[in-house]
Amino acid sequence: MIDGFATPEGTAAYARSLGASAVPDHFRRFADLTLSSLGIGTYLGDADAVTDRGYTDAVSQAIRLGVNVVDSAINYRHQRSERSIGAAFKSLLAAGVVARDQVLVATKGGFIPYDGEAPANAGAYIARTYVRPGIIRPEELVGNSHCMAPRYLADQLERSRRNLDVGTIDVYYLHNPEFQLSAVDRPTFLARMQAAFEFLERAVADGQIRLYGTATWTGYRQSPSAGGFLSLSELAGLATRVAGSAHHFRVIQLPYNLAMSEAFTQPNQSIGRETVTVLEAARRLDIYTMTSAPIYQGQLARALPPVLARVLPGLTTDAQRALQFVRSTPGVGTALVGMRQAGHVEENARVAAVAPAPWEQFGQLFQKA
Numbered sequence: 001m002i003d004g005f006a007t008p009e010g011t012a013a014y015a016r017s018l019g020a021s022a023v024p025d026h027f028r029r030f031a032d033l034t035l036s037s038l039g040i041g042t043y044l045g046d047a048d049a050v051t052d053r054g055y056t057d058a059v060s061q062a063i064r065l066g067v068n069v070v071d072s073a074i075n076y077r078h079q080r081s082e083r084s085i086g087a088a089f090k091s092l093l094a095a096g097v098v099a100r101d102q103v104l105v106a107t108k109g110g111f112i113p114y115d116g117e118a119p120a121n122a123g124a125y126i127a128r129t130y131v132r133p134g135i136i137r138p139e140e141l142v143g144n145s146h147c148m149a150p151r152y153l154a155d156q157l158e159r160s161r162r163n164l165d166v167g168t169i170d171v172y173y174l175h176n177p178e179f180q181l182s183a184v185d186r187p188t189f190l191a192r193m194q195a196a197f198e199f200l201e202r203a204v205a206d207g208q209i210r211l212y213g214t215a216t217w218t219g220y221r222q223s224p225s226a227g228g229f230l231s232l233s234e235l236a237g238l239a240t241r242v243a244g245s246a247h248h249f250r251v252i253q254l255p256y257n258l259a260m261s262e263a264f265t266q267p268n269q270s271i272g273r274e275t276v277t278v279l280e281a282a283r284r285l286d287i288y289t290m291t292s293a294p295i296y297q298g299q300l301a302r303a304l305p306p307v308l309a310r311v312l313p314g315l316t317t318d319a320q321r322a323l324q325f326v327r328s329t330p331g332v333g334t335a336l337v338g339m340r341q342a343g344h345v346e347e348n349a350r351v352a353a354v355a356p357a358p359w360e361q362f363g364q365l366f367q368k369a
Contacts, residue, residue, distance in 0.1 A: 001161060002093060002100050005168040005210050006068075008032040010101025014068050022066040022352040028333050030288040031211065031250060035104055037327040038351060039069030041292065041338040042081035047117055051077065054340040055084035060091065061342045063098055065349035071253075071290070071336045073108035073175055073215070074160050078116050082107060082163035090165055105166055106251075106290075108215045109156035110175030112145050130155075142183040148174060148192050150199035157208060171251050172200065172209040178219035178228040194238050201243045213251035213287070220254045220269075220278040221262040232269050232281045252282055253336070256291035256326055258300050258308075263291070264329050265366075279331030294326040294335045295319050311364050314354045323348060325365070328357040 011034040015027045027034045040062040045051040059070060070089075072081045085105070092098045112126055119125035123144065130136040130152065140149040153174075161169060174196055180189050200212040219230035232252065239249035256263040262278075269281035282289045295301045301319035308321045312328070315321050326335040339345045356362075 001165055001167040002089065003167050004100035005166075006033055006104040006170045007101040008034070010099055011035065011068060011104070014098070014102035018066050018352070020353075023355045025355045026066065026352040030333060033104065034068075035288075035334055036066060036068050036352070037332075037334055037356065038067055038323060038348065039071055039290065039334045039336040040067050040345070041336040042070075042072045042085060042340070043076050044297065044338050045077055045081075045340050047077045047080050051340060052080055052084050052087075055081060056088045056091075057342050058339045058345050059085055059088035060097075061345040062339065062349065063088075063092060063103060065345060066352040067345075067349060068103045069106070069290070069334045069336070070103060071106045071292075072164075073111070073173075074156055074163065075108075075111040075113040075175070078114040078118065079159070079163055080116060082160055086163055086165035100166070104170040105164060106171035106173065107160045107164065107169055108173040108175035109153055109160065110146055110148055110177065110179070112141075112147070113156075113159075142180050146176070146179045148177060148180065148196045150195055153196060153199050154203075157203060161208065168207055169209045170211065172203070172212045173215035173251070173253060174200075174212070175215050176217055176219070177214055178216055178230055181228045190234070190238065193235065194242060197239050197242045197247075197249060201248060204248045209248075211248050211250045213249060213253065215253035215292075217255060220252065221260070221266065222268070224268055224270075229268075232278060232285060232287070233271055236285045236287065250286065251288045251290065252278075253290045253292055254278065255293040256329070256332065256335075257294050257296050258304070258322060258325055259296055260293065263289075264331065277331075279329070283331050288333045289331060290334045290336055291326055291332055292336050294337050295322045297338070307365070311361060312357055315351065317347060319344075319348060320351050323351050324354065324357065325362075327351065328362045330359065 015034045135155050136152050140147050203209045222229045239247035267275045269278050300322040304318040312321050312324045
């Protein structure tokens, strides 16, 4: 496995190496790291060799063009996305294009992954791979597809390290933990989260990961009365109970885009006596926010309102404007966009040469007519 992890010195050197092709504000500082405001995601696509090569090429091109945040999950494309990242990273390091300490690598565990392709019988596969070996107890499995038990997370983390070919994963997320709330009550859920955090703190101590967090879809965007709602302060409190104020629960991920703006517009998180948005809650808790679905799986890459071109100038395509909207939002750290074609990488990476819009400009999008 490739040794090392993202470091302050390495990520800062990466930013400097881009020269004039990326403006300084393209990068954000967190935990002393210098992270690009645009990251590459690897969710969509068929589980085949053509898509594997597409992602390997796209990740390589993204890192060359100013993206030093790479995101995946073990279940994406039946483990093939992680393996594509590993192949890209290994090739770039061998060619001397980039060093391990210059790039943040993130992945997720929680959903049951298949191995390369979907099995003919999913239940038999889960029983053979996880239940009979004692990795998962039947009562720990939710919806026949999700588990957060420490034994299972240990298994998944090791598989991800091998897939990615890295000794240390920079950020490891619990993947959609709110899914558990469809089957268990909140006290049981919180007990499972605490046990997962205890495991992840041990993984940090063992050098297998550097930070951990929660990658969600609905959890942080819902009303507090919703069954699947996640309280960020409650989870940060669990991490503090486990490891004190020096805990490593420092990153969250959730969808945010022009069509799904709740992270910025919906106050639903309690911080003390105040109710604030999740972006503001994360800022106050010193938690970095990565956002997913900035162009909503391509739906926001065309036919955007003309006001976007006026308020967010300097860009040539609607996909770029959708990305600029996200990376200009106060509180957003890195906008993760799925890219499996080099052409899409080249188009989207051009936003690195444009500064995020200042509030005086960006705020016009939220003014009432």
